[in-house]
Amino acid sequence: MTFTQECVIAVERERLWDFLMEVPRVASCVPGVEGVEAIDAKSYRGNLRVQIGPIRLSLHGTMTVDEQDRAAWRARMRAEANDRRVGGGIRARMSLTLAPGEGGTRLRIETDLAILGRIGEFGQPVIKKKADALLEEFAQNLGSKLGQGG
Numbered sequence: 001m002t003f004t005q006e007c008v009i010a011v012e013r014e015r016l017w018d019f020l021m022e023v024p025r026v027a028s029c030v031p032g033v034e035g036v037e038a039i040d041a042k043s044y045r046g047n048l049r050v051q052i053g054p055i056r057l058s059l060h061g062t063m064t065v066d067e068q069d070r071a072a073w074r075a076r077m078r079a080e081a082n083d084r085r086v087g088g089g090i091r092a093r094m095s096l097t098l099a100p101g102e103g104g105t106r107l108r109i110e111t112d113l114a115i116l117g118r119i120g121e122f123g124q125p126v127i128k129k130k131a132d133a134l135l136e137e138f139a140q141n142l143g144s145k146l147g148q149g150g
Helices: 013-020 023-027 118-122 124-147
Strands: 002-009 033-038 043-052 055-069 074-083 088-101 104-117
Touching: 002 124, 013 023, 013 088, 013 104, 013 124, 023 033, 023 043, 043 124, 055 088, 088 118, 104 118, 104 124
Parallel strands: none
Antiparallel strands: 002 104, 033 043, 043 055, 055 074, 074 088, 088 104
């Protein structure tokens, strides 16, 4: 399943880029993310707790930054996480790009998401709706954090 999400963050592109490339800091803006730690310079381990429909997921996994191209304002990453209790997981490839936007910087996130096991039973519309809600909350958290000089 693939989808594209966009939002505008009221901050200049350079400042947003620098913040987004510090994975443990930006993870604090993602709803449900807990305990992010660096494995090495490009890989991180952490947990994501999220509720989709009536089911609460506790995903444990890794994220790897595959590309950081400041000249093109583009980054690519991949994530893998599993929930042993529910019996399933996710595999995602994401790319983010930054562009000038009205009132700030436009953040565009393209995601290619594979849902494995029982988690896939929720269906694409439910998962997409949850992803959109998470992006909206992430954008608000990011704007607040950067607006405070973070």
